[in-house]
Amino acid sequence: MPTSAHIKAALEPEEIYLLTVVSPRKEEGNSPTGIVGRCLARQLLSQGHKVRVLAEPSQCDGWPDAVSVIEGSITQPVKYAHAFDNVNAMFLAGAIPSTVDDVLARAREAGVEKIVLLSSHGPEYEEDNPPETWFWLAIENAVERSHLAWTCIRPSAVMGALIEGTYPATGTDWPDTIRAEGIVREALLNQGHYPFIHEDDLAAVAAKALTSDDYVGTILEAIGMPLSTRSRIHSIAKALDRSLDAAELTPEQSRSTWRRRGWPAGAIDVTLYALEEYGARLDEMTTWTLAQQPSVPDIIGRPLRTYDEWVSENIETFR
Numbered sequence: 303m304p305t306s307a308h309i310k311a312a313l314e315p316e317e318i319y320l321l322t323v324v325s326p327r328k329e330e331g332n333s334p335t336g337i338v339g340r341c342l343a344r345q346l347l348s349q350g351h352k353v354r355v356l357a358e359p360s361q362c363d364g365w366p367d368a369v370s371v372i373e374g375s376i377t378q379p380v381k382y383a384h385a386f387d388n389v390n391a392m393f394l395a396g397a398i399p400s401t402v403d404d405v406l407a408r409a410r411e412a413g414v415e416k417i418v419l420l421s422s423h424g425p426e427y428e429e430d431n432p433p434e435t436w437f438w439l440a441i442e443n444a445v446e447r448s449h450l451a452w453t454c455i456r457p458s459a460v461m462g463a464l465i466e467g468t469y470p471a472t473g474t475d476w477p478d479t480i481r482a483e484g485i486v487r488e489a490l491l492n493q494g495h496y497p498f499i500h501e502d503d504l505a506a507v508a509a510k511a512l513t514s515d516d517y518v519g520t521i522l523e524a525i526g527m528p529l530s531t532r533s534r535i536h537s538i539a540k541a542l543d544r545s546l547d548a549a550e551l552t553p554e555q556s557r558s559t560w561r562r563r564g565w566p567a568g569a570i571d572v573t574l575y576a577l578e579e580y581g582a583r584l585d586e587m588t589t590w591t592l593a594q595q596p597s598v599p600d601i602i603g604r605p606l607r608t609y610d611e612w613v614s615e616n617i618e619t620f621r
Contacts, residue, residue: 334469334501337465339361386411410450416451455507494531494581499606
């Protein structure tokens with residue numbers, strides 16, 4: 303005979319985690335929401351949770367069968383308000399400043415209790431600029447004043463963004479030139495460094511923030527160690543079991559190449575600045591990375607996955 307506890311559990315609505323995903327874009331505020339979202343969905347499902355996704359049309363395929371997919375956009379929250387129904391917590395990725403307040407209003411009205419925001423390190427640079435120019439900082443501020451439980455995640459560059467094409471620093475044009483010519487052309491080839499995180503590790507941080515209250519009201523630095531451009535090329539060559547050529551471009555040559563590929567000036571400026579700064583201040587930036595608490599391994603309970611591992615998992619991208 304069912305106990306009262308069993309009856310109560312059966313009557314209570316099942317908790318739903320809502321993930322939002324937008325199409326890859328090159329304008330300001332881009333992030334690899336599709337790759338990270340799919341990793342997060344798999345992890346939440348493996349833990350026995352129910353997952354719903356609000357995805358723009360190009361991102362509606364490739365989800366596990368158990369995921370409920372709603373075609374739509376988090377940038378139009380009023381139109382797709384039904385996506386928030388019965389949601390307990392939301393992984394907010396791909397929001398834009400002009401509609402983020404509407405997102406949060408719809409979430410409150412639907413009874414959403416927690417927002418986990420996929421943010422950026424942009425706020426650290428934006429805070430010195432006029433508020434009307436803010437992107438990431440405007441979104442973070444809106445989330446923090448939403449009267450909902452919140453966590454903001456500021457990640458390193460995501461390894462999988464190379465495939466999704468959402469950040470030039472990840473080498474978004476490398477697969478084409480490696481497949482066609484066996485070469486990588488890049489500015490700051492010898493000096494350039496950048497921190498990277500595997501999308502599975504970033505998703506694991508998000509899963510912890512969604513399913514526990516340990517990180518409510520905090521900004522989590524989901525960062526990996528700085529990697530040199532040379533070491534990333536070496537990882538790809540080793541996995542391909544072939545040599546790759548590398549040609550150093552001037553910053554202006556890289557700027558022209560990225561501009562032809564549709565990257566806006568702001569993204570190009572940030573990329574060149576960061577590659578140079580990390581290289582010039584490598585010891586300082588490495589010390590800063592190691593000092594962050596809680597660290598990603600502390601949060602997810604295991605070591606970070608390496609760039610070598612990521613390349614091995616995605617080697618067909620370069621063949």
